[in-house]
Amino acid sequence: MREQELFAVPKHTYWLAILSLFMGVSSLITSEFIPISLLTPIAHDLSISEGVAGQSITMVGVFAVITSLSLSPVVKHINRKIILLSFSVMVIISNLIVAFSLNYTVLLIGRALLGICVGGFWSMASAVTLQLATPKDISRALSIVYAGVSIATIIALPLSSYMGNIIGWRNVFIIAALMGLVSLIWQLFTLPSIPAQKGNSFSSMFNLLQQQWIFIGILAIISSYGGYHIVFSYLRPWLQNDLQLASNIVTLTLLLFGIANCVGTLIAGLFLGQFFKITMVMVHLLFFVIAITLFFSKHLITENLIMIFVWGLLFGFIPVGWTTWITRTLSNKAELMGGLSVAAIQLSIGLAAAIGGNLYDYFGSGGLFIASAVVMLFAILLIHHSFSIYLKMMNKPI
Template identity: 30%
Template sequence: MMMENSHPVGDPLNEARNPSPMRAWLAVGSVTVGAFAFVTTEFLPVGLLPQVAQEFGVTPGTAGLMVTIPGVMAAISAPGMMLGAGRVDRRYILLILSVLLLTSNLISAFAPNFAVMLIGRAILGASLGGFWTLALAAAGRLVQPREAARATAMILAGVTFATVIGVPFGTFIASLASWRASFIATGILVTVAMVAQAILVPSLPSKAALRIADLFALLHRTHSRRSLIMVAFIFGAHFSSYTFIAPFLLQYADFSTESITWVLLGFGAIGFVSNFAVSATVTRNLKASLAAMVLMLMISLLMMPALRHSAPTVVAIVLAWGIAFGAIPLCLSLWIQKSTADLPEAGSALFVGIIQVAIAVGSSLGGRVVDRLGIPADFELGAVLALVGLAMLGSFLTRQRTLAQLLPREKGLEPDRTAAKAYK
């Protein structure tokens, strides 16, 4: 989710791109629908894992590759897309990525075997990483600069909404027809978003390109490296387990397919609420907020296998898990933004990339554990990863250092006092 330089107030290019407020907000809406479609497609297999595994004759752990492979591809394309795009009009890139997303859904829907399914998921990953490097950047450029925050919030609402109903949507469609129908329905949604973007999104010329030197500059900083590793462990804890939540509820907790849909809907809905609730307090004490959510995630993962025979308790644990993960992406995003305030584009690119690596490695490692030891053992693995992430968070100084302390000292240069104050 990389941020590019927005045109300033009064920039004629910005004014030309916004002939009317209505058209500008409709353009933002088209990107929001695209964000919803991307996130829904990404996590659709989570709710469909048992059905897909059964039809293709593979184990649930192997079926988890449907989440792993897109993560690997997205980790590569997140920084790679912008490094290779140069100054190509971002409107064309958004449309190309939408075409790739539609292709992915169609291949997945009509895949004759599991190998073809994975090809479709790989295409998703290639488009996914690129999309997140552009989506939020486009938000600030489609409207006037003073409205950029509202536009960004609108696109993020599309992402959050997808986490609320995306997976339950897929399982609901599958319960009515088949898992293939879920991919077809998502493909229709992608088509709507793509047509809307083609009509409404104006030209978005790039004024600057991401430099590979910026990425290495951040990776050379101890604080940035440790922060990214912490992000990897925390996201890995979630996705190594969440990938297999549907088969766990089906096989170990004796939930029906229909009840799993409602449980996952509850997971997403309470996560949606948690995201907004924590946003009101996270700026006052970021470290404490993040620690509380990671601790809740760890406890939830430990309790799920132990208390799986009580359906009401399992539902309560899933909801607690939803509260934790509903807030974790926001907390980690703010953590990275504040620690890379002088290089926001590079910071965002690395953040998106490391998340995708965590999704890929976490789900892959989780799949191996599931096939060899079972899903309860996989949840215990997730708890261990969360504990490592929590320990890394605790290793940071209790009193957060300012950005001026994080930046390498250069002779003749004064630290940016404004940025340093923002980091506190």
Template identity: 30%
Template sequence: MPIAVYVLGLAVFAQGTSEFMLSGLLSGIADDLHVSIPTAGLLTSAFAIGMVVGAPAMALLSRNRSRRRALLFFLGVFIAIHVVGALTPNYAVLLATRVVGALANAGFWAVALATATDLAGPERRARATSVVVGGVTLACVAGVPAGALLGTWWGWRAAFWAVALISVPAVVAIARTIPNRRPETGDPVSTRDELRALATPFLLPALLLCTLVQGATFCSFSYLEPVVTEVAGLGSRWVPVTLALFGAGSFVGVTIVGRIVDARPTLVILLGMTALAVGWTAFACAAAHPVLAITLVPIMGMLSFGTGTALIGRVLRFAPASSTLAGASATAAFNVGAAVGPWVGGAAINTNLAYRAPLWVSATLMLTALTVAILTHRTQPSTDAPSHNEPSSSPAGA
């Protein structure tokens, strides 16, 4: 695998830390800015909305430009906006910085996925995707718990400063390892052809499933802090531990799926969604029992991100070989779920189920995903072979 692919994973680690660290900072932000915890949770939704809007737009704007320059531009904006977020005393300004930061993150993701899969070659497309997505899971393992600790020790603003600082090495690494050239796509795919490909019965169900799976994931992940402290009755010191366990499970899931999904993607996806429906239901029932709750956290991380990675890989697999919009659309679908999940979970908190409610919502979303998968099964290819737009073989990457 080319070293540049791992460099992209490093940059995604910094950006993933920013996207998910709010799950451990909600109480501090709510207290400091004088808003409720569900309102603070909307910061996660704001970031996701920016990703949804930005991913396809930035993909189209950057598709014929130097990928190194595009990556450096997006990462530079991302760093600057976190400095502003760390300094602002105003919730509305912080909300705006989350949207702008997400636009930059979306642009980076769109270019990074296309760059990684091109550098790795068709035979290692899923492996390259798992490396990039693995940066997010490493953020859950190390970055998000570290952000929670910084929030506990020095306040939530320290976590924003930390994200800006850890992004700087990624800037240097990208400048040195990513080729400074325009995409080499052979016969270019027009915007119209890319849009037409996305409207096929092969891709639309996969995008919808991405949305539902990630909606279930972020619905519960965004409120893990109050679940741990209020429902399970554990102290605040357990919050970083819980987030680290979720991230560790996520990393394991992405790593395993990246190595096996190319052989049987449909089976992996169906089994993963079934296990998620059962798992979120079990978590909702066991949340008040500390040992069971903590045990389920890494399992749900593994299943959530493993299944999500398999779905992203499926979108890329059946898209035109030179498409950048496919990766952007997968990112957008991922973040539609990340936007809707915390919002629905926050609304559900106001019911009699309180902080246990997001777990039940996640279970419901996964049952919906399974229903969609069953109803659309006949529209999917009869085999898991790649699309006719993807070469059947090519020299493996270094």
């Protein structure tokens, strides 16, 4: 089936609508990663360990996986604008549940609701953007949407940490709910009608996974995000407990980490556009080298901080890189591939938080770095294998 039969190419680019998606991404990812900067106070308030508190990130991943795999086939005839607005409402409710939670169980319920939003929104993000932007503006539009991830990194890490120290972690989640409200209003007035793509069924999704290069690519996505998040999920405890940084220095470090991530997102397109395969391989190789170096340089604070900033910069290449992979190879199946990739990403984030929590509780930060290095090495092998198979099949580079 040809691409134009699956979705209509817009006559002009809906920039205000694309900016509303940027706001939605910022709100969504901020809500997802706020606990990373607030693990210590959340754990203290609810009388649980930081490793257990980290499972609130795992809960989001579990429900995001389920939603991303099932949403497109289940709601294949519903206008995407209605679905996106529904997710914005659920983000607000989720953050309010967490903010007023009296125990760990209620907190997990709120995070599970957020997981549904994360999985649903991201499974549609690429396909919706393709219907809002003309072909010549697609790359720019995707960059704007994914810039929300970088902005959310700044909000969720340093600002949440700083504000949590002043107003308490519960009020930070209330502010996140207000961000969701702004996103809801913006999308309500700017998003046009967005018909669903045709061919969204469980059988079509299964058929995609039967192709070897796609299946290996999905495994590569799991390894790519997982290797990063094993360290990222426990960044604050490492800075605070292992490097013994003061709370104000921790906040500054998280701010610089977020800025580095923004820079990485902005420059990623320059490299990926011209040297896609080699850039993806080299980025993961650098992750591997940094993880090993961090393991052997535990007491070198300045060197550790420099490396963790580079770690943040490199991650800017990951979401842009894997989205580019989808739009270059499977644009006519963008929504289904979006669901599969989101399932892979959220599965990896959930596993990273779960495995990383146990590793940190039992082996300290050293266990995180070794695990990350091993996973990144595996990602390199999978990326090379998937891209090579595609090249042989299609007789053209990615």
